[in-house]
Amino acid sequence: MTLTELQNLYANSEIVEAVIEPSIQANGWIVEFRHRRGGFVPLTDGAGSEKCYRDIDTATERAFEVGFHQVRIADTF
Template identity: 45%
Template sequence: MTINELRVLYRSERLVEAIVEQADQGGLWVVEFRDSHGGILALTDPQGEQRHYSDINSASKSAMAVGFNQVRVEEL
């Protein structure tokens, strides 16, 4: 889901957590969100491809752009 789509869910209180975690590819990070039903939603680009970040700070900023004040970081 794109940042704008995730913002809509956040504002309607359907997202409960933002998670930044290391991707399988070396040194890259991804952003995911846990919804109120326990599902996981990945942050994607407009074409539906999961977004990858080269550093944790950029990934965290994107997670917070959805509306969260803090994010959980999971390292491999």
């Protein structure tokens, strides 16, 4: 989902947690959001491709733009 779509979900309390984790497909970090009904929703561009950031700080800024005030960093490697 795009940043704007995720902001709408946040405003409606549909997403409850922001998670930054290493990208499996690229060298960088992705931002996902845990939906209140379960599962995760990734931050994507307008074409639906998962956004990948070079550093944790930039990825965290995107989560903050959605509306979250804290972010969980997942260590999946």
